Amino acid sequence: MGEPFRGHGRAVSGTWASRFASRFPAHGILSRMTDAYTPPADLVALGYTDRERALFDTLCEHGCEPARVVRVDRGLPLVAGERGVERAEPAAHLLKAANEADSRVVVGDWVALVRPEGHAMPIIEAILPRHGAFVRKDPGDQTGEQVVIANVDVVFVVQSLSGSGINVSRLERELVLAWESGARPVVVLTKADLSDAVDEQRELAEQVAFGVDVVVESAVTGEGIDAVRAHVPSGVTAALLGASGVGKSTLLNRLVGREVLATGDVRAGDDKGRHTTVARELIALPGGGVVIDTPGMRAIGLWEASEGIAAAFPDIEALAERCRFRDCSHESEPGCAVVAAVVEGELPKRRLDSYRRLNAELAALSRKQDEKAWREREKANKAISRAARRFYQTEPKRKGR
Numbered sequence: 150m151g152e153p154f155r156g157h158g159r160a161v162s163g164t165w166a167s168r169f170a171s172r173f174p175a176h177g178i179l180s181r182m183t184d185a186y187t188p189p190a191d192l193v194a195l196g197y198t199d200r201e202r203a204l205f206d207t208l209c210e211h212g213c214e215p216a217r218v219v220r221v222d223r224g225l226p227l228v229a230g231e232r233g234v235e236r237a238e239p240a241a242h243l244l245k246a247a248n249e250a251d252s253r254v255v256v257g258d259w260v261a262l263v264r265p266e267g268h269a270m271p272i273i274e275a276i277l278p279r280h281g282a283f284v285r286k287d288p289g290d291q292t293g294e295q296v297v298i299a300n301v302d303v304v305f306v307v308q309s310l311s312g313s314g315i316n317v318s319r320l321e322r323e324l325v326l327a328w329e330s331g332a333r334p335v336v337v338l339t340k341a342d343l344s345d346a347v348d349e350q351r352e353l354a355e356q357v358a359f360g361v362d363v364v365v366e367s368a369v370t371g372e373g374i375d376a377v378r379a380h381v382p383s384g385v386t387a388a389l390l391g392a393s394g395v396g397k398s399t400l401l402n403r404l405v406g407r408e409v410l411a412t413g414d415v416r417a418g419d420d421k422g423r424h425t426t427v428a429r430e431l432i433a434l435p436g437g438g439v440v441i442d443t444p445g446m447r448a449i450g451l452w453e454a455s456e457g458i459a460a461a462f463p464d465i466e467a468l469a470e471r472c473r474f475r476d477c478s479h480e481s482e483p484g485c486a487v488v489a490a491v492v493e494g495e496l497p498k499r500r501l502d503s504y505r506r507l508n509a510e511l512a513a514l515s516r517k518q519d520e521k522a523w524r525e526r527e528k529a530n531k532a533i534s535r536a537a538r539r540f541y542q543t544e545p546k547r548k549g550r
């Protein structure tokens with residue numbers, strides 16, 4: 150891959166460019182550089198569907214190009230489209246509003262590019278409305294939200310079967326997050342070759358993964374790889390979610406059939422990963438859909454996940470319909486069907502504990518947001534009264550002048 154890609158007017162070269170060249174199907178976006186807009190196989194390889202076609206048709210009536218964000222490095226998006234992979238610059242109006250979740254470009258976004266005369270880089274003029282977005286607490290502002298990846302149809306919730314096996318409470322949490330994103334979760338249990346309790350572990354996962362497929366996989370033996378692939382046909386965008394070291398990048402390499410992503414050893418002592426993947430990255434599967442690799446998550450902070458909780462706990466939601474009080478908190482109210490189910494052994498107590506813990510976390514978050522809103526209002530009120538005082542103090546003087 151010695152040859153640099155030609156962007157518009159400027160050669161887009163360097164190591165990242167050649168690295169990217171190896172990540173897309175050989176016949177794909179990098180070899181096609183046609184100016185005419187025909188719905189090309191390239192965009193389709195990036196997950197372009199009728200939905201995007203319809204949206205871009207209206208948006209680009211007066212000239213713009215569809216592209217997809219495959220990676221963002223220090224705020225600078227790398228996009229893929231008909232002209233190949235290139236850096237693009239968000240338009241000033243997007244940068245100005247970058248605090249608003251829907252104005253910050255993220256991996257998986259579909260964007261409209263324009264190429265103004267004399268500009269080295271294409272400009273991202275607009276971000277297509279998203280369907281399915283991962284939102285997390287803003288690390289800088291614990292009460293703010295941040296969109297992490299966009300336009301995801303399927304979320305692979307990945308846990309490893311090695312060592313002590315799966316972590317059920319974490320799995321419940323990851324499922325809440327996955328459901329809340331608007332995507333369809335699929336549980337993937339990796340490293341089957343390292344476990345001698347695969348069936349037991351699968352059952353354990355199935356007990357908390359209601360209505361969700363559970364796939365057992367091994368990158369070493371190849372077991373389950375096709376079952377995972379079946380969830381990412383052409384036009385589908387999937388994302389990998391899970392702790393560091395569970396084998397997300399290894400799985401994606403297997404799906405592509407080549408080492409396109411770096412993978413790293415796990416620590417011998419506790420089986421934990423070393424956070425090998427550091428950036429989110431969108432990879433096109435040859436002849437299939439696309440998969441977004443993500444860095445292993447340390448903590449899974451919930452963010453306005455009430456719908457996600459409802460979807461991840463359909464067993465408890467169904468029981469709750471039979472509680473005497475509509476606003477039953479399933480603690481100590483009379484006529485609580487949920488507690489009754491625990492007493493009768495129909496619902497594991499551990500399950501109710503998880504449900505309570507997750508709901509309590511959400512309640513605490515919304516309290517924090519209320520407090521913050523209150524503090525901000527107070528600050529604004531004080532500023533107004535200060536301004537008012539100043540006004541009345543200076544008013545007589547003005548008159549006297």
Ligand SMILES: Nc1nc2c(ncn2[C@@H]2O[C@H](COP(=O)(O)OP(=O)(O)OP(=O)(O)O)[C@@H](O)[C@H]2O)c(=O)[nH]1
Pocket residue numbers: 339340341342343366367368369392393394395396397398399400411412413414415422423424425426427443444445446
């Ligand atoms: N035996 C075995 N090892 C695996 C399997 N899948 C992954 N591994 C190993 O697990 C380690 C971690 O794999 P990665 O793919 O880097 O894990 P990751 O989830 O991408 O981790 P981060 O990028 O840190 O989030 C590597 O040493 C892999 O070789 C598997 O199916 N069987």
Ligand SMILES: [Mg+2]
Pocket residue numbers: 397398399411412425426442443444445
């Ligand atoms: Mg990785």
Ligand SMILES: [Zn+2]
Pocket residue numbers: 469472473477478479480482484485486487488
């Ligand atoms: Zn109840």
